Amino acid sequence: MKKQSPKKKGQNKMEDVIFFVIFMALFAGVFSFLGYLGYKKTKTAEDYYVAGRKMGALVIAFSYGATFISAVALIGFSGIASIYGHALLWLAFLNVFIGILIAFIFYGFRTRKMGLSLKALTLPEMLGNRFNSTKLQAVSGIIIAVFMIAYTSAVFLAVSSLFQVSFGIPYEICVIVFTIIVGIYLVVGGLYAVMWTHAVQGVLMLAGMLILTIGIYSMLGGVGPAHEAAAALTPEILEGIGSPAATQAPNGLTSMPPVLSAPFMMLLTLIFGVGIGVLAQPQLIVRYLSAKSEKALRRAIPYGGIFILLMTFTAFSIGPLCNVLMVNNGLTYPGTPDKVVPLIVSELFPQWFVFLFLFAVLAAAMSTASALFHTAGASLGRDVYEKGMKKGGSEKKSLQITRIATLVIVGVTLIISLNPPDVVAIMCAFFFGLMACTFLAPYTFMLYWKKTSRAGAWAGMLGGFIFTMFWYALIYFKTAPQIIGSSLTDNYVINMLDPLFIALPLSIVLTIVFSLLIKQDKEEQKLMAKAFENI
Amino acid sequence: MSMILGMDPWVFTAWIGTILAAAACVLYGIYDQFLRKSGNEKTITKEKGAK
Numbered sequence: 001m002k003k004q005s006p007k008k009k010g011q012n013k014m015e016d017v018i019f020f021v022i023f024m025a026l027f028a029g030v031f032s033f034l035g036y037l038g039y040k041k042t043k044t045a046e047d048y049y050v051a052g053r054k055m056g057a058l059v060i061a062f063s064y065g066a067t068f069i070s071a072v073a074l075i076g077f078s079g080i081a082s083i084y085g086h087a088l089l090w091l092a093f094l095n096v097f098i099g100i101l102i103a104f105i106f107y108g109f110r111t112r113k114m115g116l117s118l119k120a121l122t123l124p125e126m127l128g129n130r131f132n133s134t135k136l137q138a139v140s141g142i143i144i145a146v147f148m149i150a151y152t153s154a155v156f157l158a159v160s161s162l163f164q165v166s167f168g169i170p171y172e173i174c175v176i177v178f179t180i181i182v183g184i185y186l187v188v189g190g191l192y193a194v195m196w197t198h199a200v201q202g203v204l205m206l207a208g209m210l211i212l213t214i215g216i217y218s219m220l221g222g223v224g225p226a227h228e229a230a231a232a233l234t235p236e237i238l239e240g241i242g243s244p245a246a247t248q249a250p251n252g253l254t255s256m257p258p259v260l261s262a263p264f265m266m267l268l269t270l271i272f273g274v275g276i277g278v279l280a281q282p283q284l285i286v287r288y289l290s291a292k293s294e295k296a297l298r299r300a301i302p303y304g305g306i307f308i309l310l311m312t313f314t315a316f317s318i319g320p321l322c323n324v325l326m327v328n329n330g331l332t333y334p335g336t337p338d339k340v341v342p343l344i345v346s347e348l349f350p351q352w353f354v355f356l357f358l359f360a361v362l363a364a365a366m367s368t369a370s371a372l373f374h375t376a377g378a379s380l381g382r383d384v385y386e387k388g389m390k391k392g393g394s395e396k397k398s399l400q401i402t403r404i405a406t407l408v409i410v411g412v413t414l415i416i417s418l419n420p421p422d423v424v425a426i427m428c429a430f431f432f433g434l435m436a437c438t439f440l441a442p443y444t445f446m447l448y449w450k451k452t453s454r455a456g457a458w459a460g461m462l463g464g465f466i467f468t469m470f471w472y473a474l475i476y477f478k479t480a481p482q483i484i485g486s487s488l489t490d491n492y493v494i495n496m497l498d499p500l501f502i503a504l505p506l507s508i509v510l511t512i513v514f515s516l517l518i519k520q521d522k523e524e525q526k527l528m529a530k531a532f533e534n535i
Numbered sequence: 536m537s538m539i540l541g542m543d544p545w546v547f548t549a550w551i552g553t554i555l556a557a558a559a560c561v562l563y564g565i566y567d568q569f570l571r572k573s574g575n576e577k578t579i580t581k582e583k584g585a586k
Contacts (some may be wrong), residue, residue: 305560
């Protein structure tokens with residue numbers, strides 16, 4: 001890969017802006033066309049929410065992967081790997097093993113079958129229909145909608161900041177353009193448009209990450225020499241470039257940190273919080289419901305496995321190697337981890353790839369944002385308003401309500417993204433964990449334990465949610481200082497622990513105990529029998 | 536501690552484990568495509584379940 005001389009800022013700004021406009025017009029054109037095709041196919045609520053349950057293996061795999069892997073994963077986590085080293089590869093392992101194999105085999109097949117039996121189009125609707133409670137559905141919908149708005153704002157915030165720095169285009173313009181493009185094809189085309197655009201965005205993401213990874217490894221002489229070069233970086237050398245890895249990777253960039261040390265606890269939180277959290281993400285569960293058959297879901301597994309491998313394995317592998325490249329090329333650490341990969345790309349890769357990479361990151365952001373908008377819109381429109389407040393309605397009305405609700409979500413996200421309060425970043429940090437602590441236990445027991453009752457589902461969901469919120473507000477080292485000033489404990493083994501380690505077992509116990517204490521009524525038993533009729 | 540491909544054994548386990556997990560996904564696909572007996576699966580029709 002040809003090494004570029006350091007760029008003179010502003011030299012090519014006009015060309016950059018022209019390129020930005022052309023590429024955005026292309027993005028808008030292709031995605032609007034797919035939105036139009038989705039509009040033509042969307043006749044019923046089922047079409048809008050779960051793409052008519054007609055999606056094939058390849059589209060499911062790409063859509064699942066593109067929803068799962070956001071710009072945060074590509075840029076943020078590769079930056080985090082530049083600090084904690086290759087030990088973060090355990091997360092890549094969980095992403096493939098749990099995020100694809102376990103998720104599809106143990107959750108995907110059953111979710112699809114039960115969703116069909118219960119006529120459910122969203123996760124809250126599955127819970128509501130299985131336990132005969134529109135309140136459970138509405139409360140789940142509110143939790144999902146509120147936190148997804150914050151998470152989507154954070155995704156736009158990150159990618160707009162990156163484009164502002166790269167192209168010199170005002171942040172506000174970037175946010176407005178990105179939100180409008182996603183909003184149009186989503187509101188018009190529903191899940192059909194979302195999943196088809198995911199396939200296009202997924203290809204762009206694959207191309208960007210593959211070229212980046214091959215480029216970095218070839219610059220360093222291949223896998224073995226690259227890793228050996230990273231292992232050879234001493235804390236003194238890392239300190240010389242200002243890399244936090246000097247203290248956060250005490251045993252070296254290619255070794256595990258000492259057990260129970262602060263870096264070890266941080267890795268534990270990241271690896272299990274995200275690695276297990278993936279099982280209960282409402283925006284991913286919708287992908288199972290959209291499958292045209294169990295066969296399509298089964299065939300999505302190999303595609304999904306390869307997609308996630310090429311996304312996270314590559315991102316976490318190259319992160320630590322960026323330190324070697326910075327040392328070899330006289331660069332210094334850019335301050336925050338999310339600027340590490342953009343720095344390497346802009347300094348060491350040809351200009352055409354800088355553009356390709358930026359748009360691959362934008363594709364990752366748009367794909368995640370569209371899935372989040374869709375799920376949040378469905379939660380607000382169907383779960384909260386239609387089922388929780390209005391108690392039903394015609395098919396046409398249902399579709400109208402959800403489109404309006406999605407527009408509301410898009411509008412609110414745009415307003416928040418333009419003036420992001422600090423709480424947005426905080427909420428983004430714990431989105432994955434919060435969803436897992438709230439929904440994983442009731443969702444799992446709903447799928448596998450016939451004795452799970454409405455009381456058990458309520459207890460598991462609220463117990464996990466409330467405990468997690470308190471943990472983040474009072475204990476967790478990243479969030480507590482921003483909410484109450486400082487964590488209640490100075491013991492880092494406790495305050496760096498992800499709430500998942502306590503909230504999930506608590507949620508499991510509460511679900512079991514309350515299901516045994518307050519058993520199913522007759523109506524629930526009928527619904528339970530119906531839910532399991534195809535399993 | 537001995538290094539494998541420049542990584543300590545725990546990190547190498549994660550590295551190779553990720554590749555093997557992806558290989559398992561591919562093997563599952565091959566099994567499903569060529570070896571799995573069809574017809575042993577309950578048929579769920581859209582008309583039966585969904586509206």
